[in-house]
Amino acid sequence: MTEISETSGSRRRAQAASSSLSWNKVPEVTAYFWIIKILCTTVGETAADLLNENLGLGLTGVSLLMSGLLAVVLVVQFRTKAYRPGVYWLAVALISVVGTLISDNLTDNVGVPLETSTAVFAVALAVVFAIWYGREGTLSIHSVDTASRETYYWLAVLFTFALGTAAGDLVAERMALGYWVSAVLFALAIAAVAVVRQALGLNAVLSFWIAYVLTRPLGASMGDYLSQPAGDGGLGMGTVVTSVLFLAVILGLVLHLSLTRRDAARDEQPGPQVG
Template sequence: MFIPVKYLLMEAKAKKLLSKVPEITIYFWIIKILCTTVGETAADYLNMTLGFGLTNTTYFMGAILIAMLVWQFRLRKYVPTVYWLVVVLLSIVGTLITDNLTDRMGVPLIYSTIGFSVALAVTFYAWYKSEGTLSIHSINTFKREAYYWLTILFTFALGTASGDLIAEQFGVGYFASIILFAALIGVITLAHYKFRLNSVLAFWLAYILTRPLGASIGDFMSQPNDAGGLGLGTIVTSVIFLVAIVILVIYLTITRADAPKGVKAEV
């Protein structure tokens, strides 16, 4: 059946106007930190506790991530359940990428930290060069969404590497690392609201730092006492944070408290 070009253009324009990313509220940051913590503990649980091994765990979680990304890209607007599930899976896969480099390939954490920093910088450069903005409020085309998710993947991988580097290799410890990364996020927040640090720059700096913060929280709660943790284990820690994520996502789905302006959230 022939469809007039003008109708195709109207449909494309309509798709472009629908944001695929939630509004940045306190809920966004809470769930983001919860997701990063789950990424750390869930990867350890599947890999070590269940004995899947790094290779099998990576393939398994990678396949699920690809399937969920296809679903996310096919949506026309922000859907809390799908969006945050993708974030959780990216957190797990990002952790697994770093773990593979460290444990299987023997890449020192300092090198993987530098490598992911460069990869993230290149992604930001390509994104800005192509689209002229790095604002997440502009995630309304396929290309911008692709840059967005690739950026998030690199932030998770970088956060895992840098968090392990500081907490374990540098001997700072999990609890001290939590204080360190939380303080850095606090400084960025203050710089934004008090000294007018660019909002896009402040967002991405805080976003990057929430990953090692969440990883440090996850390790602190799950690791045994003799390793500087609370000894709750990966199962209990993962369940605690997964339940919290589910409760918050259900709340946001019902209330639409974080739906982009002018866009209704869907289940």
């Protein structure tokens, strides 16, 4: 009887652990994760410019429209029971656009200096992290398995995009480095984080979030370089072509991940699930 009881207890603990892991709402951090993340940040930059130029709603109107769409997608994301690539990456893409628009509104409509907005977003992100860690005891994306943790996660993601936009604009415009030089600079910064992580054992969670912030200005610099006119230091592809091109690549990668589940937590139930 004792052996049966111990076996049953072990089985229940294993099932509980499996259930917790399978409910994780974010993808594994693989090469796919970083590639799609950078592509989404590029789309966030070019799509924000495209919408602002062509919808005729003004910066504030476009911001309200995209914020409404983001709210709808986040409701769907919160209602899912596990990570779904289509829903998750759509939310990231929309947050990229909204984060860009928030920073642009503060700069263009309110007249807030980039130095100030960068500092404000940095403080806001630090506050989210402090509350998240204080209440949950972790900032790891491997344990985004409750509604409260998911709330903190998406708030952190939003502020990383806003912070990355402001900091990227500050570096590229105020330091007059140009788009491609800025892109190289931010890529080197991300590489430096990876080296410090591997060589000196920098905390994995800290390394992740630093790199996550830095991918925003990296992607934005790439987007500006491709889309802006040659006279302004770009390649002149335009926001339409650049946005469509990157969205097509994102769609292809997300479809691939939806079918293969290569970036899902290892204990999730396998099987093709689109979206």
